[in-house]
Amino acid sequence: MTGRLPSLNWLRVFEAAARTESFARAAQQLHMSPAAVSQQVKSLEERLGAPLFVRKAHSVALTDAGRAYLAPVQQSLMTLEEATEGLFGQSREQGLYVQCVLIFAHGVLAPGLQGFEAAHPGLSVVLSTGNSAQDFQQGFFDLKIIFGNPHAYGAESDRIMGEWLYPAATPEVAARITQASDLLNWPLIEVGTHRSGWRQMLESLRVMPGAGRMVFADSTVMAMAMAKAGRGIALARAPASDAEMQGAGLVPCLGDARVRGSQAYHLVYEDLSALRPPARKFRDWLLGWVRAQGWD
Known part of the structure; x- marks a missing residue:
């Protein structure tokens, strides 16, 4: 197989046949003959060098290769439709x-x-x-x-x-934090993909960052959910996180202690x-x- 992409028509026919599990039903949707659908699928299979369907008497079923290929084909066709409608659509x-x-x-x-x-x-x-x-x-x-x-x-x-960073926890936990060193009594929930985090916050409070017990989340939304569940103390990232923080019932720790984020x-x-x-x-x-x- 060379680097040239398959025909867009072949991909449209393949997607319809895979979705309907029938060359005949795909032909009806595409206003083609079943023979033409079968021929275009065969051309695509020859182009790819692998069978995409198992042919049955009145239906077809995807092979493992066909099933793996279907998702990216559908995503690509959807992207093309969205781009066309977004750029050139004449809808009201x-x-x-x-x-x-x-x-x-x-x-x-x-x-x-x-x-x-x-x-x-x-x-x-x-x-x-x-x-x-x-x-x-x-x-x-x-x-x-x-x-x-x-x-x-x-x-x-x-x-x-x-953004501005500050510690946020449930009211019960926040009430027990009266000085910066008290933060170290709880796990500190860190979003590892952010450049600014607990190290910067603790250094601004003159607390040794290495003394903290870190647990990790993949997003601020998840960090807030973990803090709500009592898993530790999250870092609010105001103002973007204000609504999420309010919804989780979290409150600031240490009054107005906060640090400017670097991103x-x-x-x-x-x-x-x-x-x-x-x-x-x-x-x-x-x-x-x-x-x-x-x-x-």
Whole structure:
């Protein structure tokens, strides 16, 4: 097999046949003859050098290779459809595709999106969330809101805001922390993917970081859930985590003790001059709305 990709028509036929488990039903959906569906699937199998279906009398079943191939094919076709509709669609309601870090979507975007859409009738924000770098490499999106290094996600970006870190726990635990060294009596829940964390917090409080017992979470949302369950003390990351913290019933420890984080949230895109009009409107709104809240 050479590096050239299979025909898009072959992939569409393969997906329909796999989904319906029938060449005849796939033919009906695609307005083709069953013989044409069978021939295109055969051409794809020859191109790939492996059988994708087990042929039965009145149906077909995916082979192991076909089952493994189906998911990326469906994802690719969906991405192409989203990109086509997002860029060229003529529907009455225009979609704006935004991918966002979960904690930012929950704590920052959710309170403001209704106002944005009310001010721009006919424009609907299609929002999806993620946390890992891999999450942000899939699908079509006009804009991405990420935390950390923006250059890893796109060519151009705007800084949206930073964060403030402070210890947060259940009211029962927080009441027992009267001085910084008391923090070491509980496990400290760390989000390992963040550059700023407990070490920076403890150093600012003049407590030896090495004395702390660390447990790890993959996100601030999970860290808050663990603190709510009594697993230890989390680090709030204000203001993005405010809503999550309130929902978990957590309160600050040590009054107003806090430290400035070293990373920030960024709005990422490939080319400002090439942004579609809905994306430009969203960019202007988001940057202005965050400033109006007094967040930086």
